[in-house]
Amino acid sequence: MCNHEVSRQGTCPCSGGARMERFVVPCLLLLLYRKPAHGYELLESLTEFGFGEGADPGLVYRNLRRLEEKGHVSSEWETGGGGPARRRYRVTQSGEALIHHWAETIKTNMNRLAVFLQRYQDSFPGRES
């Protein structure tokens, strides 16, 4: 059974269709708003938003760096406590504003998908899956 996985080399005929561009960004921001965290932690928390078990570290770290460049998050090195040093991120005011902006975009997206599904059900009545 196809699980509509997000992957380029999967067998799903609409492979990649589950990708919403840069959706990881608002997810990271919201997680950090709720609680400052480091990348590795976020990597695991992302499952909450439907990112597969073990999201791509590259995706997470690169987006965190990029958000920091733009001033939407800030970070500080955290040594001690065992294990390698880690960078603890927190959202800035600008980052908080960005969350709200993304929320609007996501509402728009959801409406588009809802419109499609409505039209789909109109075209295929009696098809309950």
Place this chain on the structure above:
Amino acid sequence: MCNHEVSRQGTCPCSGGARMERFVVPCLLLLLYRKPAHGYELLESLTEFGFGEGADPGLVYRNLRRLEEKGHVSSEWETGGGGPARRRYRVTQSGEALIHHWAETIKTNMNRLAVFLQRYQDSFPGRES
């Protein structure tokens, strides 16, 4: 006021975030299922699914060709009737199956967005926009 436009060089800070990869594909298939049509016609009908007035012709024609390569649509040249010749597309059985597959993917996507918005509203209570 920012309209969360789908564009790479817009001013929207989540520019591109409104893009759902290959979302145009199920839209084309559903339009063609409802009524066989040629590309130029689809180009205009796509507004129904939230594609901006005057969607990119390149996007439409390339995807139609690709769908035909994979056997999800078929086409025949249509001459006569004034104006240049046009290609009339229709969905195949395989294409119809693909619509259902995409519908599942889109439901999954919608759930992900809904989860995000739920978490967002939990984190920012009393924020009605």
Place this chain on the structure above:
DNA sequence: GCATCTATATGCGTGTGACATATACAGGAG
């Protein structure tokens, strides 16, 4: 002849993400 509308098609550049790999510290097992 020239502009316009209809209609299809291709070229180019950039951003994005999946996947792979590199690096390094710490703790435990053998």
Place this chain on the structure above:
DNA sequence: CTCCTGTATATGTCACACGCATATAGATGC
């Protein structure tokens, strides 16, 4: 001491998707 595993961050590479620009061409009207 060495090896392995787990934690943690970072970069390289590659393919692809799309926005934007451009090319081509028939038909119609001025």
